[in-house]
Amino acid sequence: MKAIVLLSAGIDPVSGRPAPVGGEVRAIGLARALGAKTLIGLHAGASVPALADYGGYGLKEIICLSGGEHDPVAALAQFLIRASNVSAPDLVLAGTRGCGGADTGLLPYRLAEKLGWPIATGIAAPLEEQPAAGRLALAQARARGAVRPVHVTLPCVVTVSDMAECVPSFVFADKRAVQVRDERAERTPQGEMEEGLLRPYRRRPKLISAARTGGTGGQLLVDPTPEEAAAAIIAHLRSLGVLAAADEASSSKMT
Amino acid sequence: MSGVRHRRHPRAERAARVVSGRTRPRYDMAGGGADVVAPSGRRRRDPRNERARLLTTGREGRPRLVRAGLSKLAAASIATVSSVSKKIRIENPEFLIAVIPDMIDGRLDRFDRQLLGAARKLADAGGGAVVVLGARSAPPMHETLGQAGADRVVLTGADGSDPEARVDELVTLLDRLPPRHVLLSESEDGADLARRLAARTGGALAAGVEVLGARQIIRPCGAGRQERASEPASLMTLAPDRIAAWDGAEHEILPLEIENVAPTARNRVQVGALRAADPATMNLGVAPFVVAAGRGVTDFDGFRATVAALHATPGASRVVCDNGDMPRTTQVGASGTVLDAVCYVAFGIAGAPQHLQGLGRVEHVVAVNTDLHAAMVKRAGLAIIADAQHVMPVLCEMLAKERQA
Numbered sequence: 001m002k003a004i005v006l007l008s009a010g011i012d013p014v015s016g017r018p019a020p021v022g023g024e025v026r027a028i029g030l031a032r033a034l035g036a037k038t039l040i041g042l043h044a045g046a047s048v049p050a051l052a053d054y055g056g057y058g059l060k061e062i063i064c065l066s067g068g069e070h071d072p073v074a075a076l077a078q079f080l081i082r083a084s085n086v087s088a089p090d091l092v093l094a095g096t097r098g099c100g101g102a103d104t105g106l107l108p109y110r111l112a113e114k115l116g117w118p119i120a121t122g123i124a125a126p127l128e129e130q131p132a133a134g135r136l137a138l139a140q141a142r143a144r145g146a147v148r149p150v151h152v153t154l155p156c157v158v159t160v161s162d163m164a165e166c167v168p169s170f171v172f173a174d175k176r177a178v179q180v181r182d183e184r185a186e187r188t189p190q191g192e193m194e195e196g197l198l199r200p201y202r203r204r205p206k207l208i209s210a211a212r213t214g215g216t217g218g219q220l221l222v223d224p225t226p227e228e229a230a231a232a233i234i235a236h237l238r239s240l241g242v243l244a245a246a247d248e249a250s251s252s253k254m255t
Numbered sequence: 256m257s258g259v260r261h262r263r264h265p266r267a268e269r270a271a272r273v274v275s276g277r278t279r280p281r282y283d284m285a286g287g288g289a290d291v292v293a294p295s296g297r298r299r300r301d302p303r304n305e306r307a308r309l310l311t312t313g314r315e316g317r318p319r320l321v322r323a324g325l326s327k328l329a330a331a332s333i334a335t336v337s338s339v340s341k342k343i344r345i346e347n348p349e350f351l352i353a354v355i356p357d358m359i360d361g362r363l364d365r366f367d368r369q370l371l372g373a374a375r376k377l378a379d380a381g382g383g384a385v386v387v388l389g390a391r392s393a394p395p396m397h398e399t400l401g402q403a404g405a406d407r408v409v410l411t412g413a414d415g416s417d418p419e420a421r422v423d424e425l426v427t428l429l430d431r432l433p434p435r436h437v438l439l440s441e442s443e444d445g446a447d448l449a450r451r452l453a454a455r456t457g458g459a460l461a462a463g464v465e466v467l468g469a470r471q472i473i474r475p476c477g478a479g480r481q482e483r484a485s486e487p488a489s490l491m492t493l494a495p496d497r498i499a500a501w502d503g504a505e506h507e508i509l510p511l512e513i514e515n516v517a518p519t520a521r522n523r524v525q526v527g528a529l530r531a532a533d534p535a536t537m538n539l540g541v542a543p544f545v546v547a548a549g550r551g552v553t554d555f556d557g558f559r560a561t562v563a564a565l566h567a568t569p570g571a572s573r574v575v576c577d578n579g580d581m582p583r584t585t586q587v588g589a590s591g592t593v594l595d596a597v598c599y600v601a602f603g604i605a606g607a608p609q610h611l612q613g614l615g616r617v618e619h620v621v622a623v624n625t626d627l628h629a630a631m632v633k634r635a636g637l638a639i640i641a642d643a644q645h646v647m648p649v650l651c652e653m654l655a656k657e658r659q660a
Binding site: 010011012013016099100101102103104105106109110112113118119120121122140142143144145146147148149150151152153156163165194195196197198199200201202204206207218219220221222223224226227229230231232233234236237240242243244 | 443446451455460484499524532543565566598627633639646648653654
């Protein structure tokens with residue numbers, strides 16, 4: 001399987017210095033978990049030193065499309081179409097959103113639309129049981145550790161969830177060994193400019209949620225018998241809804 | 256001195272006020288309404304009585320004193336007003352604002368209401384109407400949507416199992432409407448759908464809007480270090496808990512003439528049903544229900560059995576992890592994991608400040624501890640002052656018995 005990971009020249013949210021983007025690092029991890037034989041990093045824009053950090057996470061080769069920063073979607077799509085004449089990539093992986101630019105997370109969707117490929121989003125891991133060749137079974141990460149299975153036909157674009165646990169370990173020697181190659185992208189006209197005023201972020205208060213339900217104020221049982229205590233705990237947990245009711249518990253055990 | 260001097264007879268007065276039909280004697284101090292006549296013959300004011308006569312129920316059931324002497328009349332008029340509150344009708348809107356709520360489990364949750372509140376803000380600025388694009392599979396909820404501020408409802412057929420078919424259908428519907436703005440929530444599903452819509456239509460997307468007005472929106476960018484202020488975009492997603500839900504009068508949902516779209520399955524992407532994580536192995540930071548052991552627990556096999564019976568995720572205090580009784584990954588607190596749980600049960604944990612830091616966002620705490628003055632007992636919604644080592648096996652047994660029954 002040939003996989004391409006989209007890389008961006010991101011910044012660290014705290015220090016503002018160039019740094020790899022977490023979602024893209026996870027994308028490299030997911031590509032490795034999927035067993036990609038060839039793994040290439042692709043960056044729309046001139047090469048910057050910070051890109052070599054991605055090499056430390058397991059990329060051997062990074063291609064920079066210099067001149068592609070004006071219209072990254074067109075530059076990336078052109079490269080992928082050209083590459084598919086030689087050996088077609090099966091998979092394009094990307095982070096959920098960039099870090100340091102417009103940060104809308106729209107680029108993978110636009111690229112999939114341009115290539116006419118399907119897109120699977122918010123993926124955390126591959127599923128255990130894989131379907132026949134030409135399709136891929138992936139696990140979409142949802143809140144509270146829940147997972148939704150996603151089946152997608154290849155070739156496809158996959159965005160990786162920021163909650164995915166597939167962070168590869170960093171190897172400094174690999175960072176030194178990575179080949180960053182510049183390729184000239186065809187000059188494309190400037191894409192649409194974002195309108196509006198850019199200024200430093202101002203923290204604004206969030207809405208405070210309505211008064212918490214319950215407001216038990218603390219129920220206290222001093223020296224109860226173990227039976228009383230256990231019954232009180234079970235009743236309390238049931239009233240909170242975290243413990244399944246007795247009949248549900250027994251029925252779920254049967255199924 | 257002329258005439259008979261009136262003397263108060265306290266016992267008789269009291270007897271006149273007895274409310275019958277109760278086991279314990281009760282006295283109606285406000286009853287009667289007649290003012291007391293003083294021994295001199297002058298009527299004495301009874302402030303309590305006066306207040307009771309003036310008291311009416313105002314808006315939202317708040318007590319209100321009507322001093323104009325028309326208390327009964329006023330009460331009646333207020334009652335009629337509140338019972339027949341007028342619904343707001345928008346018959347010929349200038350423009351439309353489309354809202355696509357998530358409707359998880361077919362319910363309108365907090366974020367969906369905030370979305371409708373934002374749409375109301377945009378619509379009310381220029382005489383527009385709010386259209387909700389809701390799934391047909393959800394139960395009918397015109398009343399709830401009207402209260403949340405919707406004017407029209409369009410039902411869509413496709414569910415989330417084939418996202419591309421859903422996008423196709425929505426794009427066709429939005430073409431037929433066509434709305435001035437489309438609003439979605441920056442939640443997991445809403446964010447995905449908004450980006451699919453933006454990619455399909457090729458339009459701009461304002462993602463994660465934090466401030467919204469009729470003229471200006473503000474959203475963060477540049478790794479959260481910058482923000483961009485611009486005019487409202489045609490497609491926007493709203494960050495959660497930023498824009499207040501609609502709390503004005505109910506809107507009436509009027510029918511909207513629109514041709515239905517038959518969704519066509521594409522089957523390139525298929526999304527299955529949600530699978531909840533196994534609590535025994537899930538990441539402690541996202542677990543909804545955590546049961547933790549502290550120094551008051553000595554039998555850790557029993558503790559693990561209890562956790563399994565409660566169907567919870569195991570946690571532990573630092574001391575327990577240091578002793579090697581529980582793995583380091585289960586440690587709760589400043590040097591371990593900060594929880595995001597709904598409920599936390601602490602067996603034998605006193606609650607050191609470093610441990611309590613780990614309970615940052617936990618709503619409900621249950622503590623079982625021998626020390627009445629422990630910090631964990633103060634934090635707990637249910638505190639049991641007993642030996643955790645005696646309570647755990649009984650709890651385990653009771654749950655096992657329930658399961659067998």
